[in-house]
Amino acid sequence: METIDNEKLLIDLSKLTEGEQVEMKKLGILSEDNKIIESIYPSIHNERPPIEKFVTHAPNTINEAYNYEKPSSFSRALRLDLGDYKVLLISGTASVNEEGKPEHIGDFNAQLWRTYVNITNLLEAEGMSWHDVVRTTNYLRDIERDYAEFNKIRTSFYKWLKLDPLPASTGIQVRLCWETLLVEIEVWAICKKK
Numbered sequence: 001m002e003t004i005d006n007e008k009l010l011i012d013l014s015k016l017t018e019g020e021q022v023e024m025k026k027l028g029i030l031s032e033d034n035k036i037i038e039s040i041y042p043s044i045h046n047e048r049p050p051i052e053k054f055v056t057h058a059p060n061t062i063n064e065a066y067n068y069e070k071p072s073s074f075s076r077a078l079r080l081d082l083g084d085y086k087v088l089l090i091s092g093t094a095s096v097n098e099e100g101k102p103e104h105i106g107d108f109n110a111q112l113w114r115t116y117v118n119i120t121n122l123l124e125a126e127g128m129s130w131h132d133v134v135r136t137t138n139y140l141r142d143i144e145r146d147y148a149e150f151n152k153i154r155t156s157f158y159k160w161l162k163l164d165p166l167p168a169s170t171g172i173q174v175r176l177c178w179e180t181l182l183v184e185i186e187v188w189a190i191c192k193k194k
Contacts, residue, residue: 143173
């Protein structure tokens, strides 16, 4: 059983609770003497190949989460190729610029428009558009205060795009990852490959 250096991880082994230790041992991450074990999971499945995943980038508009001042562990967007179709899964996207910094602090409407810019550029990076969007999940910090403006802007944007039918959608009030963010949108898009 090979162990790896704790420096490769972002957790402090000396500060793990007893409960964390128990659960990490069940996952095979910790040895009985509380050392990190090299992953035993194969990178490629032997019985079946995993679905190929391709990271989507739009570096002139929004940067990668790993490049944030405080790095985060997710891809901006992943493309899945499923036979004759490609599916694009766009992570929760907000009013963040190409330097990984928030834009338009305190201005809900401008943040929503910047979010649409970021999503549009991620779609275009895969040769897609809003006409390929099948679902959005919309996260608002204060849904009671901001939903009317959100819906007015979204409806105007969709009408300008001439979307028909409209994407399926859910609106949720949440506390977003940064205090400065007022809105974040997650998108699923699908289209035929050319």
